[in-house]
Amino acid sequence: MHALFDMSSPWWHFVLRAIVIYVLVMVLMRLSGKRSVGQFTPFDLVLLILIGNAVQNGLNGGDNSISGAVILAGTLIGLNYFVALMTARHKRFRKVVEGVPVVLARNGELFHDVLRRELVSEADFHEVLRMNDIDALADVRIAWLETNGHISVVSYKSANKV
Incomplete structure (x- = not known):
C-alpha cells in the first residue's frame, strides 16, 4: 500500500x-x-x-x-x-x-489576407453570414474573429435597429 x-x-x-x-x-x-x-x-x-x-x-x-x-x-x-x-x-x-479580436470584414469588404493568416476559409465566413441572416457581404458593417475562435458579425440592418 x-x-x-x-x-x-x-x-x-x-x-x-x-x-x-x-x-x-x-x-x-x-x-x-x-x-x-x-x-x-x-x-x-x-x-x-x-x-x-x-x-x-x-x-x-x-x-x-x-x-x-x-x-x-x-x-x-x-x-x-x-x-x-x-x-x-x-x-x-x-x-x-x-490575443485580440481581428477584423475580417468591414463595410462590405472582406479582408482575404486576414482570412488566410487566421486560417478561416471563405466558406466558413459565408456560413457565419447565413447563420446571422445576412444575405450578402455588402450587408456586413463589421465582422471580427473573436479570441475564442467565433466570428461575430454586425450588419447594417442590425446596426440600424439599435
Missing part, C-alpha cells in the same frame, strides 16, 4: 514538469491560431489535456504514484487559476494569453 504513494522523484520535479508543460502547451495553442481552439479558452483546453494526462500517467517520467499525480493535478489547477486571475485583472497579460 505504501508503494502507491512513493514517488520516484522529489515533489518539486513534478511541480517544475507541470509548469514547463503547461507553458509549452499554452504557447503551442496560441501559435496554432484562434480557429483551432474553437469554443474553449486556451487555458481550459490546456487544463483538460494536462489533468487527464497527469491523472493517467502522472506526467511523470516513469512515476505512476498517486502522490505524483496529486501534485501535478494541484499544480495545473493552481496555474490555471493564476492565469485566469491575471487575465481578469491585467489587460496586457490577457492580450498575450488570449
